[in-house]
Structure formats: structure tokens, C-alpha cells
Amino acid sequence: MTTLLLRLAAPLQSWGTSSRFSRRGTDRMPSKSGIVGLLAAAQGRRRTDPLDELLGLQMAVRIDQPGRIERDFQTAARPGERTPISVSTRRYLADAVFLVGLHGEDALLEGLHAALRHPHFPLYLGRRSCPPVGRVEQGLRSGEAVQALSAEPWRATPWFQRRWDAPTADLELVGDCLPGTTGAALVRDQPVSFNPRHRQWEWRAVLRHPPVEVSNPMYPGVRHDPLVVL
16 A cells, blocks of 8 residues: 655635535635545546545645645626625735545556646646645655654745744644544545536544654754853
């Protein structure tokens, strides 16, 4: 079994699992629904196509750069009219970086790896207004997703690493688990169908793992402090 690594970075991301009507929120990390949608777009699947193969993938997410929540107020009106027909509040995650591990059959992940390098449809991180920055696919690793993410170096942006005034950082790691696992939580972001006429989601269990300690390559080392002698 193999793990496919994805690096998700962009000025804006949005991973809403509880958005309703005019209020569109975002979670603090990528949703399973959003990642499956990204993979389906890379493969060229239509919204009405089945997702069986992709739904069997086990996912884990490492928060390399948490980002911050930004609020956007949007209105829309018909051409030539001033009265808006749509008013909505949308929230985005700005300057965040995530490392995602997808664990499954070797043949499936090799195909997804190739599809992400040459995607059929444009890729976006939660919403179409959020295209990714840099290469999304980060290669294949042996072992399960949590193990693979625990061994990877820090993938935050250089400016964020320079601001992190410490030689190491503890990164949050969350992954799929079996229902009933001690400490598990339930989230409703397991897609069943993206069909616009009948979209469906189910619950999945996730577990928060111990933080992953990574080294900071931008840390300048021990700084000279002349007051130490005092």
C-alpha cells in the first residue's frame, strides 16, 4: 500500500462543510469532500460520475501553516439594475499550507499522481476562486498516510518559517480512523454523490494524533546575547 502526498497552498482556500444559503464558512483544514472533488477534477470525472474508487482512500492532513480567516461580503445584481438579487457572506482561509496524505491501492494512487501532473479540469482548493499555488502532487511514499506525514519535512512557506522564532515546530495531524475509536470525532464531509440534483454526504470518523515535531530550516541558530553574562 502506498501514500500519495499533496501540498495545498494558495492565497485563499475555503473548505466549508456546514455552509448554508447566504452564509458560506470554511473549516480550518481541507475536507474529504473537497479533496475527493479535486482528485475527480484531475481525472476528468463529471459530477454525475460514480466516486467509488476515490471514496475508499484513507486521508490524513497535517497543518503546516494554519493561516487566518478572512471575511468577504458579496453582492450580485442583474445588468443595468442596482438592487442586488444576491447578498452573501463568505469566509476564506488565507495564507494556509497543508500537507495531505492519501492511502490506498498502488495502481489507483499512481494514476492519481499522473492525473494531478496533467489535470483534465482546473484544480481549486474548495472553491473555483481558489486555485493552488505551486505543484500540488508531492510524490508517492510507502506506508500509511499518518506515517508518511510524520516523516515529511516542514512545507510551510519560507517567510512563515523565518517568522517562527524556534528551531522546531509542532504540527497538528488529523486522520481517518474507524468509528468508535477512542478520542475520535465525527465530521459530515464524506461525499457520496456530487450530482447537482442530489448531492449526498455521510459521516466519517477522524482522530487527532500527537503533534509532529519538525525542524525549522530557516532558524538562524543560537543568537549572541551579550547580557547572558550578567
